Amino acid sequence: MTGRIEGKVAFISGGASGLGEAMVQRFAEEGAIVYFGDVNDASGARVAEATGATFIKHDVASEEQWNDVMSRIKSDHGQLDVLVNNAGILGTGPLETIDLDAWNRLFAINVTGVMLGCKHGGLLMQGNPGGASGSIINISSNAGILATASDCGYSATKGAVKLMTQSIAINFARRGIAIRCNSLHPGPTDTAIFTPWRETEADSNRLDKHLKEMTPLGRIGKPREIANMALYLASDESSFSTGSQFVVDGGGTSALAGM
Template structure:
């Protein structure tokens, strides 16, 4: 018997990395899972990895029309939702001096605005005693100059968890965030023009982390499952840090 038997879950950004690992684990625990992503090819590959009980919905969470299509599809196929994992994000590397208005808007349109409206538009479908898990980042806990806009956007996500936990408590809905530290996902390649640059970033992270390695997507997914399931029935408004000791030691 799975921890999410009979539940419906939605994972944004579910075609790779933490999102895919989370979707696979939720499905393994009995949930019917909807995953979103911007690229149809990657979504198809992810669905094949997950196997049964999955629906893909192509779209970008920064596009409100795409969000409307997502929740219309959930309504048509399942009627309601029990678990929302707001994972989709835009990563950007730029200092205060370097950041352009276009770069700033791209980060905030996805990470803050997109996350906000992902959950707002789900409210009519969200079941009593549901769980919302927002994927933040340890970037909101530390200062790192190349990630100035990204860190601020993830601080907004952390703040959403607190505010929404208060707003939705009368419905029995719990809202929490997960803050991963450096995790070995394809987003590292997306942030660099060369494989050498991506490898150098991984090595820098490895040397800086107390556990001397990057996290695995499956390790973050396990934290999400805890917050999505009744295992965390007395937890709301919290931030679960999964960072190999980065912010703790």
């Protein structure tokens, strides 16, 4: 531990698996007081036990539950320094097969959930004892920069997160509110989000081959590699960055396809 975010109070949504779990662990290693939410009780308890962080059962699509989370953190510590809007799900498939209920649920989690986090986390940060301050990190995707034909809804939600982040960042900055807001864009990273494509060994090998081929570095990312960028954005090392996109994708969005 080097204390890069020593004493900062952080909340990470969807922290019971994958990238969120790696962030909970990394932030705790660097001295933060870490709270995390998730809809999955059992995994939340496991991650809390492993990291010493505090788990709160929490659905990002519920405004009432965002209120409850922020009230709890306010009553425990009186401040919030870092918010990571990480919870997210994969989408709806291609345009021609979209089911409207699934589309609405996807937007409720991937877009409305991020907005509610920014709204309620931002309000708590504005009341921080030393004056408004904080860093909000919204997890978008490489699919929020370049589109996928195979998942219309996912690209739409992740693109929305990118522009919502810019809007929020500029809103705070122009009002002289010292809360930064940036988006983080991971490329393919080894987490449970791909479980539906790993039903058989053959499926899993096909997926791995595809993900490696779309990544110039020739491999799938590790959750800790994404968490390290979140850590930088959470820390004061990134103090001049707001409204920006931070891509960690093994080079995947750098080249035109096939060139």
